[in-house]
Amino acid sequence: MTVSLRAPARLSCLALALALAGCATTAPGPVTIQLVAMNDFHGNLEPSRYTPVNPDGSKAEPIRAGGIEAVAAALQAWRKQDKDLLFVSAGDLVGASPAMSSLWADEPTIEAMNMLGLRVSAVGNHEFDAGRKELLRQQHGGCDSPRPDKACQMRKDYRGAQFTYLAGNVIDSATGKPFIPAFKIEQVKGIKVGLVGVVLQDTRSVVMASGIAGLEFGDEAAAINRAIPEMRRQGADVIVALVHEGGTTKENPMTPGCSQLTGPVVDIVRKLDPAIRLVISGHTHMGYLCSIEGRTVTQAASYGHLLTRIEMTVQKGVGHVGDIKVENVLMKGGDHPADAKMAAFVAQVKESSRAALGRPIARVAAAPVLRKLNPAGEAPLGNLIADAGLAATRKLGAQIGFMNEGGIRKDLEAGPDKVVSFGQAQEVLPFGNTLVVMDLSGAQIRKLLEQQWARPAAATPSRLQVSEGLRYQWDEKRPPGQRVGAITLDGAALEDSKIYRVVANNFLTEGGDNYPEFVKGANRVDTGVPILDAFIDYLRSIEGQGEAQPSFAAGARVIKAD
Incomplete structure (x- = not known):
């Protein structure tokens, strides 16, 4: 009787081949x-x-x-x-x-x-x-x-x-x-x-x-x-x-x-x-x-x-x-x-937008009007927008206007003839915010200005732009909470206990950009007036003032101590 080993041998070889193939298999290349x-x-x-x-x-x-x-x-x-x-x-x-x-x-x-x-x-x-x-x-x-x-x-x-x-x-x-x-x-x-x-x-x-x-x-x-x-x-x-x-x-x-x-x-x-x-x-x-x-x-x-x-x-x-x-x-x-x-x-x-974007707004004395801050934290365009908000709400008793730096998205450009179009004005203020008027005491306004330096560690830097008539000095070498010095409104010292009527956009007045003092304002009125509309109206109102027009130039309202 003969015992055959060929079939098991073939199976063993097959098993060995499969094992070797398995050993050779690797993850796909990079x-x-x-x-x-x-x-x-x-x-x-x-x-x-x-x-x-x-x-x-x-x-x-x-x-x-x-x-x-x-x-x-x-x-x-x-x-x-x-x-x-x-x-x-x-x-x-x-x-x-x-x-x-x-x-x-x-x-x-x-x-x-x-x-x-x-x-x-x-x-x-x-x-x-x-x-x-x-x-x-x-x-x-x-x-x-x-x-x-x-x-x-x-x-x-x-x-x-x-x-x-x-x-x-x-x-x-x-x-x-x-x-x-x-x-x-x-x-x-x-x-x-x-x-x-x-x-x-x-x-x-x-x-x-x-x-x-x-x-x-x-x-x-x-x-x-x-x-x-x-x-x-x-x-x-x-x-x-x-x-x-x-x-x-x-x-x-x-x-x-x-x-x-x-x-x-x-x-x-x-x-x-x-x-x-x-x-x-x-x-x-x-x-x-x-x-x-x-x-x-x-x-x-x-x-x-x-x-x-x-x-x-x-x-x-x-x-x-x-x-x-x-x-x-x-x-x-x-x-x-x-x-x-x-x-x-x-x-x-472009064709759908052309008529609205190209509509002329006003002629300015000089362009572009820049949003870049000077060392004191003041910008020509910031001053201009703060003035516009104040002008639009004086009939509601507003005395001081504020604008947040971050809300100003582009320089104000103009065409070769210095005529600003609606599209160029809208690029400056694209958010659709409205103007809100409120009461703040002089002490609250001082605290508001101090909040420019009291920023959370992760917060984006932001400086308030202020309207014509408000002046203040600051010194970064002084302790936090004491950096703002003299504040005047139309030449008179701001009184801590006196109530002032203030205007700002609704983003700021809800405490945006880490200015919580705005939330405490009393007798609030949301005018419903878009800040862009106020800006356009103001540009029209100062058109024709010639070289006197840039009274909003930076360097006159905020003074940094040397």
Whole structure:
């Protein structure tokens, strides 16, 4: 009797071959993915003034840059290199927008972003400018808006954003759940990219309180870290944080590896889970390509002047991120072949807006009128706007006008004949705020002025602009709460116990920009008068004053001690 060993031998060889094959099997090789990021576009569909930085750090001559057509042309060219390019935003796509967008409730900007293939955007504070209801309408579409005179006026079937707004740290206090999604997972070349978004925790201080009633803004890093386990459960190979909070640095915005970044985003980054290697930031309108404790942190200036190109090497399935390469690229018209569809869209919006935007307002003696502050914290344009608010409400007893620096978005430009158009005036004051008149004592006004220096650590610097007739001195060397010296109104010393009638925009009077003393004002009257209307009326009233017109020039109202 013969015993055959051939069949078992064949099985053993097969088993060995399969085992060896299993041993040879490894995770797929690294994959390179491309991202492009923007932030703080603010509805700037057209190019605007930008000052580039030379390689040596010096400032070059200002140019016109940004605008949606330059962005579209660049993305079109880059997608020819990589069709899977992922376009994302770190917030403030809309809000504080020029008239060509804001006239139509920012719907043209949302539509343009749809055309660009934007996938996600962190919510910025300016997305709340018209309130939570309007933000949800911008996301989902429809015409039920708190701005019925603007919504669905260009296109009757506004369909909303095709991208997803993210805000992991914005909680609906009624439900205890996120107001909108915290994250979204996009698949790129087989890699699942988890994108988590947050807005600055201090949003309440820079948005009208009535627009965010019922919402709570939590710690940014905690919200990002809280979302990571669920993103991992859904298969995310890599996680990218979109943070609408930023910092500042004097380093060149085009040079990778900056190491001198300061500001709130630095603390946020240091508290993040080690899984996050890339943070795309916004809010401070700075350009930078920085490194913080081994993480890459970027920001692309504002208004579409720059885009950040990002190349990441990712190991699928193991969550390993290799090299991250970043560059900020200047968006200048003509650098890439035009995107014909976007050019046609912009032409259509311009034509729809032309009559309203081009309407002449008034002739000024000199232009531009600048919003830049002098060392004392005073700006010609700030003085002009404070004067306008006061002039519009004197019949209601107003004696003093205030304007917040952050509410002034652009210099006041004019045409070659020094005639200001409606569009140019609206670019200065795009928010739609109204004027509110109230009573404050002299002691309260002093406290209000002191609050310019009593800022929370994360707050954006802000200086009050004051109307003609009010004068005060300050000395930063003095202790906090004692920096404001002599205050006079029309030459007479301000009396602590005396009541004065004050006017400011409704954002400030709700305590915006961290000025809580405004909330305590008595006998409040919301006039319903838009500050833009008051500004336009004032420009008309001073037209023809010739060289005497710039009585609002900086340097006469606020005096800084040497």
